[in-house]
Amino acid sequence: MHTRKRRRLGAKIAVFTGLCLGAAFAGLPVLWMLSTSFKANGEVFQVPPRLVTENFSLEAYRSILGDPDKLRFFVNSYVVALSVTALTLFVAILAAYGFSRYEFPLKRSVNAVIISVQAVPPITLVIPYFGLVVALGLYNTYPGLILTHIVFTLPYAIIMMTAYFNTLPKELDESVKVDGASSWTALWRVLVPISVPGMIAVGVYTFMISWNEYLFALTLTRTDNMRTVPIGIQLLMGQHSYEWNQMMAMSILGSIPVLVLFLLFQRRFIGGLTSGAVKA
């Protein structure tokens, strides 16, 4: 028994060490980012490098939080990412319900198209897309950006949601329908309420994609009152200089909503993936 205990302790130490190494790999660059955000610009390349310099200051944060133009980027990101999340969820739930509960002739093909759409390299679509968005009169508007993001988040959301619905026994909604309710009622009254973990998984995934999307957010907007945080960060890289500290401060601030989202929902997020998404 004694040796077994010791072996358990050994394993414990080994796993802990492993986790620490991994944490260093994942976390140190972020730590450096944090440290840079507190430095003066001239100190960024100081030799030898130091984590905390004598000029430790919150100036970078102050200049971002005190500037309404820069705060506007955050507002835009929230508007876009939240709308994208809500709409993606709504459309994906409908589609997933169709896939999960019905058999119909074109099912295979529609499904294949939805999956293949993920394979379309976004970079190749920039030019025609731009023309299209302009033609629809959506250039430099929230709807333009939101619709674009939905197209990129939707396929995986549908796959995850469908897989989640498939884990729920069909008898659940059938029993409601036998009582005369429509499938519409069955979906929203019965399936959706018990699908919250799956919806959280899809929602967090969608929010992150939209919050961090860069290429289209850049191409489809042209005034600062429509631009999102990633573009705001890039605006700090001028033709001639980098505002290192502000860039890093803005990145840190920009990651907080996503971090909070993950902190609040991590259990359910992983749970949602477990019961549905991973089987997709």
Add this chain to the structure above:
Amino acid sequence: MKLANLNPTAAPPDTKVASQTPAAAGSGKLRFFARGLVPYAYLSPTVILISVLMIVPIAMVVSYSFKDNVIVEENPVLVGLANYTKVLTDPDFLVALKNTFVFITVSTVAHLVLGLTFALMLNTSLLGGVTKAVFRIIYILPWLFTVAVIAVIWRLLLDPSGVVNYLLTTVGRMQQGVDWLSDPGTALWALTFVNIWAGFPFFMISILAGLQGISSDLYEAASVDGAGAVRQFLNVTIPQLRPVLVSMAVLDLIWTSQQFALIWMTTGGGPLNATEMLSTYTYKQAFSSYEFATASASAVIVLLLSLVLAFFYVRLQKER
């Protein structure tokens, strides 16, 4: 909950169809009609969105690829496959193809290995819940940042006089720092490393979710049979995770092949063309050479290659 299912397209068998009564016969046709349309109605928002915002632009790109001087001139001429021959015989394109292959396979394999290792460690029963939660948050960090930031932070770290070289030359025993991103010999590997860093969390979380879905009965049964940790891993964990691992890997191959901003903002395809990828090649054709026609041709080729991957993905799903 069992992982052994499922093809999302395979609906659970419909149990209710047989409940027809003679009274219903009169409205049978209408009913059949309405019933047949319902699934399409549910799919219509998706189908409309995807056709307007995806199929149309793709069709536009395909049509550009058969013309010459598109966009730049008012009346482009049809040139057939000329753009495709031009692209496929361009040595730069072939280099880009090779680099992309290395980049996406190494990234995906590393994502798989790291994701699995980290997920196993995070799923251990040896450590307390709080400790694991803290680690989980640290591990998720790279996922929180937009590519623009990831590119910038790694340029800063990998700068010849940056922190990484400083640590290697002072703490480590290296004689001289390495020009990670600007030495043609190391650039592709450095870039791949950055991509591995940026992409592993989603993999890890998905695998972690998969691990938590494996029934503990299976492990108990295995341990009753006298299987040790290694055999349990090989005989229970891996087979149970297989569907997750395979579909994540295919998705990752597709997603990684689309990576553009990260490459553009760290190396721009250089030095020489050591990190030129299909995405940067296409971008340069379009926005620096103004050859939108060849850019479209190269885009279509990339699309076809990605569709091959998508095809395998669909097949995988069908098999299950």
Add this chain to the structure above:
Amino acid sequence: MSGSGTRVRNRLRQLIGVTAVTAMAATAVACGSDGGSNEESSSGGTVTLEFAQWWAPELPEGSFDKLMTEFTAQNPNIKVKLLSGPYASTKQQLVAGAASKTLPDVVGLDGAWVSDFAKQGAIADLTELMADAKYDSGQLASQIKIKDKTYMVPVVNFVYPLFVNNDLLKKAGVTTPPTTRTQFLEAAKKVSALGGNVKGWALPLDTAVPNGVQNDVMSWLWASGGSMLTEDGKANLTSDQVKGTVEFVKSLNDANVIAPGSLTMKEQDKVEKFTTGQVGMVIDSLAHITLIKKNNPKLNFTVTPIPAEDSYTGKRGIPYASWGIGVSNSSKHKAEAFKLVEFLMSKQTNAQLSTLANGFPGNKTATPDFTKSDPLFKTAFGIYQAGYPANEFVGLPKSEDLMRSFDEQLQLTLTGKQSVDDTLKKAQESWSSDLS
């Protein structure tokens, strides 16, 4: 018992429900389109011009907006809406805008883009607009012409002299800044011998934005009065002078005096290295003086002409970059747009803007206000007046592509994979197809 009739009704109802949702989504799209696009149109006789540029973020905060307010005060029926973006993505946005005929009325241009946009028909012929407005173009320091028609007017010019870190050079035992290539090589060697991370020179050759070829390589050629083109504008890269330039750069590389990482170094990194004292000398834009001083107030540096070939005694070409301005061909308010051009080029505004930007005015009669600016700026003005502005990439078609192909060949030479002759031969080949 629920009859099948009810069920059919339910089915139909849900069908209608789903369709309604779809219709709602479609309406949302339509509404969005109403709200989004029509802002630019005129109302009540006032015209709103859109002006896309990357200048506002580069100037002291709010100062460009102030100039625009002044413009509206002078022209009460014209308002200006500034569309500011990062320099690195301005071009991509303009290309996309030109392709879909949604280019803003007035656009900031880099000389290197003009030919492409003009060919595409995206920017308007300014010669015509000048004639319509009876504008006297004699006061303009330069105009960028394609086939004898003006498409861009440089508003502010930034010259690229050699920046020298006085302290590092002194420490290395170099008392006066180098004026010839041989002296430069010697000085660079001595500075690099100081050890640590310090090197003599920095050469940014990143291919994503390949303007290092223009600013840091070809500048050596122009400083000795050389040219990379024949008289009729064809590529001429195999001349002795170009070869001498590339060989000189290679000798700096072989002597290991160039800061590491140069093959993917960007312009910003170069400035960073000079600011932190990691390189002794760089060729850089005057616009950076303020920035360098802000980031490292203790740095003791000066500006001096770019060294020339040892035997060269003629006038030195000094590379420059411009903030240029053009008018969109799809603009409905070209006359008003030109009013804005006129305003920015007017003696007073132009002087004011150049002072703010640390550049030289595009209007010959305007003089920047040296009293408030850095003394180095005055030194540079002297250098500028003693030489002549030289940038052969301005107005060339696909100039970014030309820089990139030259860059790629140069990188092969610097990594020892190709001889100088082969590099020039191959670069000449690829340039010839674009410049025919």
